[in-house]
Amino acid sequence: MNEELAAISDMGDESRKAFERRVEKLKSKQRRAAAVLNQNGDEVKEKWRDFRIVEKKIETPRISSFILEALHPDPEAGEMQLGAHARLRLPNGLQRSYSIVSGTPNRFELGIALEEPSRGGSSYLHSTAQIGDIVQIGRVTTDVKPAGSASNHVFIAGGIGITAFLSMLEMYRKIHWESTLHYGVRDASSDVPFRSRIEALSDSVKMYDRAKGQRMDIAAIFSGLPWNSHVYVCGPQRMMDEAIREAKARGLGEDEVHFEAFGADTSGDPFEVEVTSAREKSSTVLKVGAEETLLEVLKRHFGDDDVPSSCEVGNCGTCKVVLKSGRVDHRGTSLMEEERKDAMLSCVSRGIGKIAIEI
Structure with missing residues (x-):
């Protein structure tokens, strides 16, 4: 229905683009699922x-x-x-x-x-x-999808975070999509990787040099977003947290902002997890220590092939497991808010007390 609505020519551009974004979001989830399932719906073993x-x-x-x-x-x-x-x-x-x-x-x-x-x-x-x-x-x-319905593409990156978006920026420039990079570095004279490629983006780059006292004002970037912008963020956790707050404060939907973490805080209080295996039709109770992740414990007990994963920092959703009961400290960015009711990311999220999951 969203595809049909997006095709109605008499509908205004803003409304049509909203339906186009819904279609893109669903197709993104389908592509992500297809990365670890074959046509029969069975898990595909990772090939090295x-x-x-x-x-x-x-x-x-x-x-x-x-x-x-x-x-x-x-x-x-x-x-x-x-x-x-x-x-x-x-x-x-x-x-x-x-x-x-x-x-x-x-x-x-x-x-x-x-x-x-x-x-x-x-x-x-x-x-x-x-x-x-x-x-x-x-x-x-990949969980980064080009937002073709957006009029402007705004990238916010810090340090090594540029690696997540550099190929996209170059492609967008090549096909003349309106794009801007806000890039924060420790020292512009010595701490810029792939310098020649970043410099080739020329006037679409706004660099912030901490060594000169320059600070990226994320609140100002979000408040000044052009109409119909899509935002992409990758950087240190403090930058990610501030961007998440600003996006929520301005009512931006999850299909309007993409967060790509390159690291994650996975530690926390120990917890217990009752795991039901769809393949074995049995349940097992496992303990997750303060300095280990649920994913690590699942892989240790069931093996790599039964517990697929990819980015392991909460970006891609490959390691998602079904949440049957219990409270969860949700971390990572790949799950939509409504998905968090019955799913969790085993690579970064943590149970509170005792939880039950299905793999």
Whole structure:
């Protein structure tokens, strides 16, 4: 019905665009589900491919770029999705997801910041990984969808957050979509990764240099949004929290703002979870410690194939599980408000006391 309403030519542009956004939101959820389900509705096991590090470059003192190339290229791979991130399995056993800056499914570039403190993935890639090393790539997914019905595209990024949107900004400029990047960095003279590509965006970039005392005013950005804007946000947690508050204060819908986190606070009080497995038709009670996630506990007990995941910071929704009962401290951005009543993100959200879920 939304598609039919969006096609009524006599309806005003603003109303038609509202229906178009509803259609886009539904199709986005369908595409996300299709990434982990086959045509029979069964879970698809994650396939891992071997990639070689063919280039490693220091972009800034904190950020390095890596170009990965498939050992056995897939001739039917097609094009890389905009805003995609890749799930890596490192030789030391760690699994991490990082934004793809550009490339194809057979050869692509990552931008990786050294976390402070590191959970092990970024420190390994910065200090140990070398050109010629082999890493494995699992799911390549995206939850960033180009908002074709928007008249303006406003990007808000901080530091390494630019990697989530750089390919989109370049594409939007190429096809002449009106776009603006608000980019906050620690020091514009030394802390800007992919500098030449950002500079090529020229007048569509507004940079804020903390070393010069410049601060991005997120409230002012939201209050000054042009009509029919779509906003994309990726940066440190404080930036994300402020943007979320401003978006809610101005009544922006979840289909008008996209939040892409590159990190997440997953710690909290321990809790218990009763897990019903649709495959095994049985239930198990598990304990989740203060410094581990529900996803980690589920993978440890059931295995990687039974508990799919991708970004693991609450962006993509791949790790969503059915919430049967109990209270949840919801974190992450991929679930709509109405979805939180009967679902949770196992990678970042935490139960309160005891909860029951189904996988």
